[in-house]
Amino acid sequence: MKKQSISKFAVPVGVVGIILMMVVPLPTFLLDLFIAVNITVALLTLLISMFVQKPLDFAVFPALLLVMTLFRLALNISATRLVLRDGDAGKVIHAFGSFVVGGNLVIGLVIFSILVIVQMIVVTKGAERVAEVGARFTLDAMPGKQMAIDADLNAGLIDEPQAKKRRAEVAAEAEFYGAMDGGSKFVKGDAVAAIIITLINLVGGFAIGILQAGMAPVDAMNHYSMLSIGDGLVSQIPALLLSVATGLIVTRSATSGDMGQTVTAQLGQNKLALRIGGGAALALCIIPGLPKLPFLLVGGAVLAIAQRVKEPEPEEEKATAEAEAVELPSPDSPESLIGEMRIDPLELALAPDLVDLVDASSGDLLDRVRALRRKMAMELGIIMPPVRTRDDLDLPLSSYAIRISGVDAGAGQAPPGAVLAIGEGLHALPGRAGVEPVFGLAGKWVPAELHYQAELSGATVVDRASVIITHLAEIVRTNASRLLGREDVRALTEMVKRTHPVVVEELTPGLLSLGQIQKVLQAMLDEGVPIRDLVRIFEALSLRAKVTGDHDSLVEAARGALGPAIAAQYASGGRLTVITLDPMLEQGLLESLRPSDTGAFMAIDGMRAEAIVSEASRIAEAAEQQGLNPILACSPQLRLPLMRLLRAGSRRVQVLSYSEISGSTAQIETIGVVNGAYAGAA
Structure with missing residues (x-):
């Protein structure tokens, strides 16, 4: 049979065998063998729990804990059957009982009671509480971890396979701690069961020895107490090992090594603490009445260890050493050339005197760029590519450039030590003239220390980073399709x-x-x-x-599917201002539609096209002067060709179809009708 097949059936067969052990009597030889297996597996479990680097590396532990607890209870039942039936439970139980009792029943009972108390009250109780708290906090933190993974995925920091792996780890961690919370209850119940079974063995054995075997009370007490305590010990020792393993698993924190490496590294990381501890141990020797040799040995050993501990390197020196250890590729290597050939989708180039903006100690430009990526995702629904920020010696001083795929898409000024004041009445303030890059508003770059005076004069004051980020955001909006x-x-x-x-x-x-x-x-x-x-x-x-x-x-x-959402963009105060086409003009334009490889277009003469653009622009400009944001409404078949016509005429009037605005809840208000084109043609 293959190894895989054996592994597949070993556990189910073992569990069925454990159930049969509770019913079928075992010979003493098999009982001794299974007790040895129980102790060995418990010891191996404890050692494995020390060497795993994180709890999930031993994810089978809760299930193993249940199986081992069931195995141990089956051994208790089998031993109890042999003790009460034959007065003999094998050589292992006899040896444990004889060694611990040592001819004194009281000592044996005390030792057994102490072991049970240590396991149930100290180790098991603490592990149970830690597992309960760990399960609660892990489940509470699970939604936040899942959201963090989705955020990293949307930001492009990880790919889909990495995101799936992280989600699986989060789910496995939650399941593990939930299982450990329940598994710790098995250990606690096992300790209680061990006490009850031992008391049954004592009372039942004493009664059987006197009433059935005809033994003297003292002989019956000595014989059956030795077997009962031996049975309790061979159960409690592996139970204690598993309890300690449970505590070690649930108390492990996030470390990069096993428990031995972690303890050694963290206890020995502070040389001064070791010296003070060793000196304190030696100082205890001067107290009258205390034995000096133990403290001399312990204090001397701690001081010797302190001398072998190296002083930690400062973080700056460590970072410098790591940077020097990295072997830089040759400038002519393929890797370097490929890196230089790569064109970044989005780039922010800064003049040499503007690099202070990307310094974390003096500017927050990079943090704002990262925040802008999330804003664009929420606003446009696209994953904005990472912005490569670098200095450019070819740029004039105090200037910056925004490039898309290596081509300049926008540029502006951001003089060091100045803020942009936008408004009137700035002639009394020193500085140089400037322009707000997005809306083209005139302003002045004034010294940063005069920003309060600029605000008092009624101006809007904007810092350099805000000017650049606002400009970058507008470039991304207008070029979203290219990105x-x-x-x-x-x-x-x-x-x-x-x-x-x-x-x-x-x-x-x-x-x-x-x-x-x-x-x-x-x-x-x-x-x-x-x-x-x-x-x-x-x-x-x-x-x-x-x-x-x-x-x-x-x-x-x-667009039709998003009609109400599109119309809501241009509604203000529950009102949607609309420019319409004259019905006769609209009918004529519909009849002029012709298909082409690049899409439908209107086959009209240039004068009619110019008249349509001029009329729509005039009405839209008049509405904008009143603070309105008008749109041009037309039939769905005409919307796209008309939008292209208006865009070609350098007028960005938004064109919506009737079907798109029909689902809007805003009140529709017509502010003008385009009819001059038809009248001119007539």
Whole structure:
């Protein structure tokens, strides 16, 4: 039979054998053999619990504890049967009883009672409490650990296999401590059962010896007490070993080595403490009446150990030594060249005089960048790539540049020691003129120590890091589609698959590839539509992809699923301001639609197109001056071509279809009608 087959059936057969031991009488030879096995396995369990590096390395311990407790109780029952029936329980029990009792029943009972008290009250009680608290805190911390794993996965710090492994470890840890909480109850119950069984053996053996065997009371007491105490000892010694092993397992903390290495390293890590302890032991020799030799030996040994302990290296020297020990690759090596060739998706380049912004002691720019990644994930639904921050000697002093895939996407100023004051009445403050990079507001970079004076003058004061982060956030919003890569789409799809597997399995790869899904999501991001609700987006794509694979149709289907959420972006105070098209103009534009390889377009002359853009822009600008955020509403077939026309005319008026705004709960208010194009054409 193969080794794997033997291992597979060994435990079930053993458990069945243990149950039979409680019913079938055992010969004394087998009892002696099983007692030896019981003691040996308990000793091995104790040693293994000392050498494991973390509790989960011995995850089978709770189940082993139950099996060993059941085995020990079966041995107690078998021994009790032999003691009461034959007056003999084998050589092992006889030897233990004779050695401990030593001819004195009182001493034997006292020793046995002390062992039971040590096990039940000291070791078992403490291990039970630690296991209970450990199980409670582990279960309470489980949701937080799972959220931390998801956050690391979404941030790109770990991949999906690593996340699965960590989730499995968290679940296994919770199950382990829960099992240990119950397993400690077995040990406690076993100690109580041992006391009861020993008392039964004493009373029952004394009665059988006198009433059935015709023994004298003194002889019956001596004989059966020796066997009863011997039986109790051979049960309590392995029980004590398992109790200690239980305590060691549940009290282990997070360390990188086994218990011996950890104890040696942590007790010997402070040379001064060892010297003081050894000196104190030697000082006890001067107390009159105390024996001097023991304290001299102990104190001298501790001082000798202290001399062999090395002084810990300072953290700075240790870090320097580790850095020097790292062998740097050659500048011409393939690894170095590949690293230099790599183009980062998102990069923040700083002039040499702005590097203080990334210094943890003087600036918090890097912390804000990390916070921005989470903000963009919540706002847009994309995993913003890590921002590589570095200095660039080619940049002018006090300037920075934001690059996407190596191409400048934005630049600005952030002079050292200054803050940006935005407002009027700043002519009295020293500084140089500046511009807020996102909204183009005029301001002045004034010395940082004058920021209170700038605020008193009615200006809005912004520090350098906030200017850069605000600019970076706007660059990410406007270029979100460029930052959404194929690998990001795969990660988002896997995230949806964990919670809604049917939605993903129906959509890809059967209906749409990851590349097609990526193009749809990029088109939505181009129009400022967040893609957080991927479940509804995927459901809409599944339905439309069964009919057509046209890109524009897929985009419109995805937008239609998010219609109320899209309309809510432009509503203010429960009101949605809308610009509409003249019905005759809209009908004419619908008739002018023509398909093409790049999507549908309106086949109209240039003058009509210019008139539409001009009319819509004029109405939108007038509404914005009143503090409104208008949108242009049209039929679903016309929305995308009209949006492209307005975008080509350098006017970013948002265009929504009737179906998208129909689900909005906001009150719709029409502020203008575009009709000049049709009138001009007539």
